[in-house]
Amino acid sequence: AIVDTGASSNWIDHSIFLRTGCRLKRTRVRAGGVDGQPVEVVGEGKIVVRLAKLSFNVNVVVMRKLPAGILLGLDFLRRTxxxxxxxxxxxxxxxxxxxxxxxxxxxxxxxxxxxxxxxxxxxxxxxxxxxxxxxxxxxxxxxxxxxxxxxxxxxxxxxxxxxxxxxx
Structure with missing residues (x-):
């Protein structure tokens, strides 16, 4: 995962999200990449993040192709x-x-x-x-x-x- 202080939300690649087995919900979220071009948003959901013995839910927006795999933005940074x-x-x-x-x-x-x-x-x-x-x-x-x-x-x-x- 990459931490991105410029991202207001947490993002995950669709293929990675599917492997989590978590439920994908529809979303009205629209987004653009760093180049300003629109990106394909598939939906949103919650994933479980584990660190040592800690487990907590993280809201994520699911993108069709996210080269970083998982991008943790301000939502995650505030929560932690x-x-x-x-x-x-x-x-x-x-x-x-x-x-x-x-x-x-x-x-x-x-x-x-x-x-x-x-x-x-x-x-x-x-x-x-x-x-x-x-x-x-x-x-x-x-x-x-x-x-x-x-x-x-x-x-x-x-x-x-x-x-x-x-x-x-």
């Missing part, structure tokens, strides 16, 4: 109380769950750089001791992050902008 730290290049999302409050940060990293190794180190050194999440869940999160560390390197690369996920 997103903050941008321009100096550090971080996007922080704050998520509440019955087992605690989580923050997820995305920041710049180039795939294939020394920072790629830093992702592994960062995960190994991750201090979750003050989290209100159960110890076994913290350990499982660390295991998952290590298992899929390569996913975080170069994540969200769009026209020279690079991101990685950091869990404080």
């Amino acid at each position: 109380e997103a903050t941008l730290d321009w100096e550090r290049g971080w996007l922080t999302l704050s998520l509440s769950h019955r087992s605690g409050r989580f923050e997820v940060r995305a920041l710049g990293v180039e795939a294939g750089s020394e920072e790629e190794e830093d992702v592994q180190s960062l995960i190994q050194e991750l201090d979750l001791s003050e989290s209100s999440v159960a110890k076994q869940d913290r350990e499982r999160l660390r295991d998952l992050l290590i298992e899929f560390a390569d996913v975080f390197v170069g994540l969200g690369k769009v026209e020279g902008v690079f991101h990685r996920i950091k869990v404080p």
